[in-house]
Amino acid sequence: MTKDVIALTPEMPDLPTLLAGLYAGGPDLGVNTTADGAVVQLCGPDGRPLVSVEAPILVQVPGETFRLLGHTVADGPVWWTEARASTAVAEAARLAGSFAGRLATVLGGTVWPPEAATTDVVPLATDVSAIPAPATGSPAVDVLTATTAVVIQDRPLIAMTSWLSDALRSAATAERALQIVTPPTARLTLPTRAALRGLPNRWVVQDAEHGYYDGLSGAVLHWKNGTFTPVHDEQGATSAAEAFIPGPDTGERQLILTLRTRHPAEEPLVLGHALETAFRHLTGAPPAGWSTAEPVNLPWSTRQLTDLARARAPRPTWLVAVGPPGRPALATVRVLRTPAGVEEDMTLALGYGSDEAPPLDAIEELSTVLDAEHGLVTLLTTVRAARRDLTVPPSLEAPPVPVAFTLGSAEAEAIGQARAGHPPLGPSPTRLGFASRPALHYPLSDGTDPDAWNTFQRLIRHLFTPRQTQRK
Template identity: 60%
Template sequence: MTKDVIALTPKMPDTRSLLAGLHAGGPELNVTATDDGAVIQLCTAAGRPLVSVEAPLLVHIPGEAERLLGSSMGVPETPFWWTEARASTAVPEAEPLAGSVCGRLTMLLGGTTWPPGAAHTARVAVPDDSTHDERTPASPGAPDDDPTGTTPSALPIVDVLTGSTAVVLADRPLVPLTAWLSDILRATAGSNRALHLVTPAHVRLTLPLRTALAGAPNRWVIQNPAGGYYDGLSGAQLTWQDGTFAPSGTAVADTFRAATTPPGERQLTVSFRTVHAADSDLVLGRALEAAWRHLTGAPPAGWGTAEPVNLPWSPRQLTDLARNRAPAPTHLIAIGTPDRPAVATHRVTRTTAGVAQDTTLTLGYATPAEVPLDVLESLAATLVDEHALTTMLTTLRHARADLTLPARLEAPPVPLSFTLGPPDVRAVGLTHARRPPLTTKPRQLGAPGHPALHYPLGDGTDPEAWAALQNLTSHLKNHPGATRST
């Protein structure tokens, strides 16, 4: 398991301050660099990783540190530098060593350290292990019997590595989708492995990380206080077998069933796709900004490729990044201001039809009365008229307004509306698309010659809206053209 210590400083950690921090263990420790120098590691004489220090990140977004670390700590005014040190618990001295690294940075540069009380400036003596044999690390094709017992020095960014699974053990109140975890997700996908994130039951995830772990074969694994493990998203009880976590029957852990969400809190989610021709003048992110303004009255506060989100909102810079990465897809995160909780994941891909942008925007509300149900149709009309909308689904669910996810059972989302853009209406046929098996007729949007259709499905309180959505999608798929083609 790793323990994270984070230094937030108003000044950039320069070479002098970083060297002072890395000297926290004395000259006996070795210093290595990974990820093209983006991560510096303090290691024992035998090469066992102790502390990994990531490249400092300049954060411009007010409230981002409080969102991820809590509001009880004093944070420097933006912009500030975020330097994260990750200590391995395989060596007892590693955690105080990380605290000394960050404590020395804040002593020289000002600022504060998270968690409170972790920082100090004392030298940490690490026993010499150069003459001792270490445990054989986990390696591909050599599974471990105990997923919490081995730290593979061959791949120090994960805690356990088997032929099928990379296991990361984490223990902090809120785990975000950091650049480190993003890199692990890419690496595991490239090697046909799963990422299993193992945490205690009190840990919560941010929505971007929850989204990243939602698809098989990745998992969020909870160490059950009552013993054993369970899936943090489904509650299914798990066992460690054949080098991975797998379901053990159909039972759901009792701890997972405990209710934790305040009764009035809601999450509104708007998921939509736009497709534009691949033009040199195309600016990406404008549909996302339009939806954000429509629902909050303001644009997103910031964007980035991981958390913490560090860059001020800029569709132009977002476009430049996506172009530099093309034809590979680009995954982005956007966040709102502290007074209006909102998080979006945004994916840009090249398709045969052009440039597709898939956006999932989620907003948190303290009470049901705050949810702007009355603007969803006008939002759909704006995206149809100005941003080449192809589809949009809106849902509402009873969940935490701060947009974090606990390892507990939460109510599923309930559909509010579905919008079919002009290209799909044309493919289905306007006559067929206007006659779904629903009690409420669709609303026609957009230009009369190339209309879109907006289908209201309910107010978010009736679970039967899922049946209505299923009937609608089945109706749209079974259009006359589809029948003729088969």
């Protein structure tokens, strides 16, 4: 298990400052680098890593430290320097706190969590030679087996940091599952939830009274054959943990847009405009920033994210974008190079309080613009009863309810306007844009009728099942 401590400073920690921080353990400890120099490790005399420090990140997006840490810093950019201490060694957490405290003292910053900050020299009294060194090769991974990489986190909000992103990528490359173990007080950001949604990846909640359970499905889990797996009874059935119960309905809601756009793979192409358009229509402002991990640290730039995707092609590019403080808005984007062109798969979530109404009446106009200007393929709009801050608790949450489905004009043309425009069991679509080649907007519900999923599934089967299959 590891303990995370973060120094937040107005200036970049230079080499002398980093060395002063790493001297927190006195002259007997060593320093090592890993991840091509991106991670510096404070090590015991035998070379065992005690504290791993990631390269500082300049966070230029307002509100990110409060969104992820509940920690307010002075206005302006802030350098985020994250240290992970191994809890297998008693002194390691205090070493991480002293490292961060020294950076904050020299550079005039703060430390999260505040109680971890100190500038004391922490001598190593533990005989680390008696403690097996982790054989993971990654500072983010605590346990590595043939099938699974386990990360144990105790921070209140589990974000898709570069630590976790690297661990997920390494696990996928090695065909391992990534499983994150947290206490029941932890929550996930939406990017982390999306990363853990597909099995065998899991969010494992360790509850003192109820043991282990899956934080997204509630299934009771146990450690077996080097991985967390559901407990089965004699009939092979699984059960939900007693702690996995619905929270109270506070009236908070999330508006979720799942959309795909497609563009010709041409040199002038600039990505990100569809997402920016959705942000402007629904929040009144463009995204505040983007990044390939959390915290989101770069000011919004369609040109920069296009350059990144082009440099990585034909490999896919994943990124996250956030809105400005005030209206919770968070999006994930996956850019794909396909035979049909360049596609952007996007999920945009916006949070609303009990006294706020999601702007459902804006979706039809947004769909029209996305189709006319940004190569819309499909757009599914849903509403769910969930937290306004867009975080995910380890409890039973109601599924989203479909509100509308929009079929872009090119997709409708490929299916056939006669067929796409007249589903035999409804709903009847509204035609958007040019009458000769319209996009089709299918209303499904007002966001309160769960049966709208059945309507949506019938519609999808009608639209995308090959005709010869339908005749059989």
